[in-house]
Amino acid sequence: MLIGHTSEEARLFLPRNRLLMRVQGVPVVGAAAVRAVDRVVTETVYGRAARRFARRHARAGGRAHRYILHWHAPGNIFGAAHTIDLPLLFGTRSTWEGVGLIAGAGWDEVDAVGRQVRALWAASPAVMCWVTRAESRGPSPTRPPNPGVQAAPAMFLMASTRMSWRWK
Numbered sequence: 712m713l714i715g716h717t718s719e720e721a722r723l724f725l726p727r728n729r730l731l732m733r734v735q736g737v738p739v740v741g742a743a744a745v746r747a748v749d750r751v752v753t754e755t756v757y758g759r760a761a762r763r764f765a766r767r768h769a770r771a772g773g774r775a776h777r778y779i780l781h782w783h784a785p786g787n788i789f790g791a792a793h794t795i796d797l798p799l800l801f802g803t804r805s806t807w808e809g810v811g812l813i814a815g816a817g818w819d820e821v822d823a824v825g826r827q828v829r830a831l832w833a834a835s836p837a838v839m840c841w842v843t844r845a846e847s848r849g850p851s852p853t854r855p856p857n858p859g860v861q862a863a864p865a866m867f868l869m870a871s872t873r874m875s876w877r878w879k
Contacts, residue, residue, distance in 0.1 A: 712773055712776070713775075713776045713777075713778065713832060714761045714764055714775065714776075715777050715780065716753065716757035716758060716761055717753075717757075717779070717781075717793060717795050717796065718779050718791045719783070719789075719791040720749075720752070720792065721749045721753045721756070721792075721793070722788075722789050722790040722792035722793075723792035723793040723794060725748065725749060726789070731745055758779075761777055762777065778831075780799075783795060784812070784815035787812070787813070787816070789811065792812065794812065795812060795813075798812070798813050798821055798825065799825035799829075800825065800828065800829060800832075
């Protein structure tokens with residue numbers, strides 16, 4: 712079973728909140744406050760539920776893999792928002808052309824990242840690994856290397872519930 716979420720799920724909905732957009736305009740602290748709201752909402756609504764479901768599935772004897780998708784179009788107000796995975800998984804240039812969620816990224820980038828995501832998802836039942844932003848820059852002394860797994864730089868975190876170590 713593969714379950715996960717994006718790193719900024721709530722960002723799809725935050726620009727619709729006038730109060731938060733006013734807060735974001737406050738010098739020095741505004742953007743940080745909106746990022747904090749996004750983190751709390753994303754974790755509360757999506758992160759916690761995905762972890763619980765994966766743990767229950769593993770306890771029942773299944774194999775569970777969790778992921779967090781970090782990729783987003785450069786400079787896009789929505790960031791790695793809810794549904795950012797859809798253009799990476801489905802459709803063509805004509806399907807997604809002009810969609811605000813990927814504005815700032817050329818189709819070549821969306822297609823290249825999509826190929827990486829689809830390859831990781833297709834391999835997920837066979838791998839028990841983490842692909843992290845840190846590992847895309849090289850091995851880490853605090854986490855074992857992932858032989859045979861190609862890192863997806865700065866975009867994807869994947870984990871198995873059947874591991875004896877945790878990423879912090």
